[in-house]
Amino acid sequence: DIQMTQSPSALSASVGDRVTITCRASQGIKNDLAWFQQKPGKAPKRLISATYVLESGVPSRFSGSGFGTEFTLTISSPQPEDSATYFCLQHNTYPRTFGQGTKLEIK
């Protein structure tokens, strides 16, 4: 199975700071990686597919990059409503595997 190592597990930032979350795959997955946002009690929402493709309606302050084994989600100027848990998902190989999640607090 492909292991997805996500860091950090928790992060606190101020409005306007730049936030970076990383996922590392235990083997190459090309660009088959998605990022999701989950707020308490809500269903996860996909933000980015195929490493860098922004979903419709997602603010442009979110961006993704990477290829192979290292991937990054960046929030360029986070807002209070971006406080949530973020996780990555590799869809290159079965079984699908997720990062452990990053709990982000924006103050």
Added chain:
Amino acid sequence: QVQLVQSGSELKKPGASVKVSCKASGYTFTRYAMNWVRQAPGQGLEWVGWINTHTGNPTYAPGFTGRFVFSLDTSVSTAYLQITSLKTEDTAVYYCARDSGAIDYWGQGTLVTVSS
């Protein structure tokens, strides 16, 4: 718009069975596979497996074979997850999630609590 609406929370005793439903709307049900994902309390997400909604063929992740069963009722655009011989460690939120080559839309989750 795409919606996946899951059945409500369940409280079961060890050894019992549970069946969680996931009703899809806003798209052609049989054109997209359906995944099931588990999130135990305080834990990360685990992929349980997926079902081909066109053929009904299921695929289970290692560790989820035997007691976990996926099924469909395409006449009502609904996918089901049945778990038999429930154990306390099955306590979790179970999500259905549509697959368009990658997971895109998720249900709201169903909390299954297994306790004596």
